[in-house]
Amino acid sequence: MLPFDLVIKNGRIVSETSDFVGDVAINGETIVALGHNLSGTSEINASGKLVIPGxxxxxxxxxxxxxxxxxxxxxxxxxxxxxxxxxxxxxxxxxxxxxxxxxxxxxxxxxxxxxxxxxxxxxxxxxxxxxxxxxxxxxxxxxxxxxxxxxxxxxxxxxxxxxxxxxxxxxxxxxxxxxxxxxxxxxxxxxxxxxxxxxxxxxxxxxxxxxxxxxxxxxxxxxxxxxxxxxxxxxxxxxxxxxxxxxxxxxxxxxxxxxxxxxxxxxxxxxxxxxxxxxxxxxxxxxxxxxxxxxxxxxxxxxxxxxxxxxxxxxxxxxxxxxxxxxxxxxxxxxxxxxxxxxxxxxxxxxxxxxxxxxxxxxxxxxxxSLGVATGRISLHRWVQICSSQPARLFDLDRKGQILPGFDADIVIFDPHAERTYSVNNLHSNTDYSVWEGWNCRGVVGKTLVRGKLVVDGNRFVATRDHGKFISRKIGRPSYSISQEASLS
The missing domain is CATH 3.20.20.140 (Metal-dependent hydrolases)
Structure with a gap:
């Protein structure tokens, strides 16, 4: 079997209902497989990190x-x-x-x-x-x-x-x-x-x-x-x-x-x-x-x-x-x-x-x-749901919000143990002040992929600014079934 284009290996794959250690295989812009011991032309080691939908x-x-x-x-x-x-x-x-x-x-x-x-x-x-x-x-x-x-x-x-x-x-x-x-x-x-x-x-x-x-x-x-x-x-x-x-x-x-x-x-x-x-x-x-x-x-x-x-x-x-x-x-x-x-x-x-x-x-x-999961206010699954999966369903983004075969490879590799202190000097918006200046946050984004393309790698922006595209949404497309995901975990 030919290797996949990219495999994210040994990460803790967390969704709104499941949580397991495994690999995510990507061809082009799309997730094509979940499993173990998958091989890719390129590989990212996510051991010890959370792998969540963008x-x-x-x-x-x-x-x-x-x-x-x-x-x-x-x-x-x-x-x-x-x-x-x-x-x-x-x-x-x-x-x-x-x-x-x-x-x-x-x-x-x-x-x-x-x-x-x-x-x-x-x-x-x-x-x-x-x-x-x-x-x-x-x-x-x-x-x-x-x-x-x-x-x-x-x-x-x-x-x-x-x-x-x-x-x-x-x-x-x-x-x-x-x-x-x-x-x-x-x-x-x-x-x-x-x-x-x-x-x-x-x-x-x-x-x-x-x-x-x-x-x-x-x-x-x-x-x-x-x-x-x-x-x-x-x-x-x-x-x-x-x-x-x-x-x-x-x-x-x-x-x-x-x-x-x-x-x-x-x-x-x-x-x-x-x-x-x-x-x-x-x-x-x-x-x-x-x-x-x-x-x-x-x-x-x-x-x-x-x-x-x-x-x-x-x-x-x-x-x-x-x-x-x-x-x-x-x-x-x-x-x-x-x-x-x-x-x-x-x-x-x-x-x-x-x-x-x-x-x-x-x-x-x-x-x-940091303020929700790490303090016990909400669960890890609920965090993924309210920040990714539920917005995808609500706004008719039918290929977003899940780590499943057939979905866009929008993926975040997240370090739940790392900490970061926010400052306008280390944030990237076009502003010169932040209401979170000096706030210490537990949990740091390590890598961000948009449709299979690595966009952020640590503190480096590694893509082109024109990678994003307009998403044309349609009413009535088949909705995602939670049972579909549970069967994969």
Whole structure:
């Protein structure tokens, strides 16, 4: 028998249900066999390491222009950072401007990733223009490989009416696609802002009560129930929201919940300290209490929450006045401490401050292991499931998320015993600060393969930046069976 192209040997192969020591054989871009004593033209010794499916980040924002700022992370820089963090597929978002057809917006956005991304990528389509034409365009976008549609229930200029959300869910549900909601009640948020138009940054969360988030989640999932529409709630933050998802699932609603990394690593204590360090956490819905954070971890353990993503959208530091403009937008005042010799400045001497957002595309997989598996909050199998296998199923990535014959050879070799201290100087995103600066993480990505190609080898990037490709997703492809995997272990 001829040797395989590549064999990963003697690794501890861990999936969402199985755990065994063996070899993984790859020909070209595809896993072709699991076994023992397999031979390859090239071989990687994974003895003592975990061999897991490549992670999938289903919630990122690469370079995006906003009215007053733009995210600095690009497909080129963000995909490299992702690969160093063990992420082999990311799903970016398309925000079509009014008057631009959704299909045209998809083609424009796709062109930004092709030739720039070293990992595979796809998109969610954001819809904020309330028109029958937008609903009619959904079928065309599905034909072009997009099977998930995002709706904002809040944020001025983005939020849509309940009526249009219901129409959207009916349309998406009839097609068998996935609806995604940013769930907050804009009326409640407006009233809180009216009551106290200006607050100190230490009281940021007061204007975004957890009950407003939970009520919006309950409403969205009630609509999903009527529409028979698979629905994912993005960035859950609170105990009440997790409870709303649990109740919907108990009723048989096709409900799913996401939590993002920063909400698992930080809580509202960030607003009690240095106000400048708190600026990257001006997120909605906001980072909440330590009790809410515990509920998020418990939701991941129990299955009430389904996936961990990042909402990765990084910027570099900006001049002070721009950071204070963002605070003004949120109705916040910041008592800026006086500068000192360590205060960052630009070439003109202007004081620099961090802006949005925490990011996390490189730190997600290791930190969820370090804070989740290593502490006993979640199991090793659950870690693989929430970071890889479940996102693959949820987002119709039918060749991703498993180490099985016939699947893409997206593989991470992970050292569960090694440790790493994070610094902006050893991370790879296009930013000059990190909210995880100085954090010690147990568990380190050693190698990352994307469709059989070694992309990261230790601290070296060893691929070309154009290796990644757009993944066209299809609704209704055969789903992966857990029994299929169990028979191989």
């Amino acid at each position: 992670a999938i980040d289903g919630h990122v924002h690469m370079r995006t222009e906003r009215p007053k700022f733009a995210y600095d992370e690009t497909f080129a820089t963000g995909s490299v950072a992702a690969a160093f963090g063990g992420t082999t597929t990311m799903i970016d978002q398309i925000q079509a401007d009014p008057g631009i057809r959704l299909g045209d917006a998809l083609r424009d956005r796709r062109s930004l990733g092709e030739g720039e991304s070293c990992i595979d990528f796809s998109f969610h389509m954001n819809i904020r223009e309330e028109s029958q034409q937008r609903l009619d365009e959904i079928a065309d976008v599905i034909d072009q490989g997009i099977t998930s549609f995002k709706w904002f229930m809040a944020i001025p200029g983005w939020g849509i009416s309940d009526e249009f959300l219901m129409k959207g869910m009916l349309t998406v549900g009839d097609a068998g696609a996935l609806s995604i909601v940013h769930a907050e009640n804009q009326g409640v948020l407006n009233a809180m802002r009216w009551r106290t138009p200006r607050r100190d940054i230490s009281r940021f969360t007061d204007n975004y009560p957890a009950s407003a988030e939970a009520a919006a989640i309950a409403l969205a999932l009630s609509m999903a129930e009527v529409a028979n529409c698979r629905t994912l709630v993005f960035h859950n933050t609170c105990t009440q929201g997790v409870d709303a998802i649990r109740r919907a699932k108990a009723r048989g609603v096709k409900a799913f919940g996401e939590v993002c990394l920063a909400w698992l690593t930080h809580n509202d204590e960030v607003f009690a300290g240095d106000p400048i360090a708190a600026i990257p956490f001006l997120l909605t819905p906001p980072i909440r209490t330590a009790s809410d954070q515990r509920a998020l971890w418990e939701g991941l353990r129990s299955g009430d929450l389904d996936i961990v993503s990042t909402d990765h959208a990084l910027m570099r530091r900006v001049p002070e006045e721009r950071a204070l403009e963002l605070a003004e937008y949120f109705g916040l005042s910041i008592n800026v401490p006086p500068p000192n010799e360590n205060t960052p400045r630009d070439a003109e001497g202007n004081r620099l401050m961090p802006l949005l957002t925490p990011g996390g595309i490189e730190t997600r997989l290791p930190l969820v292991f």
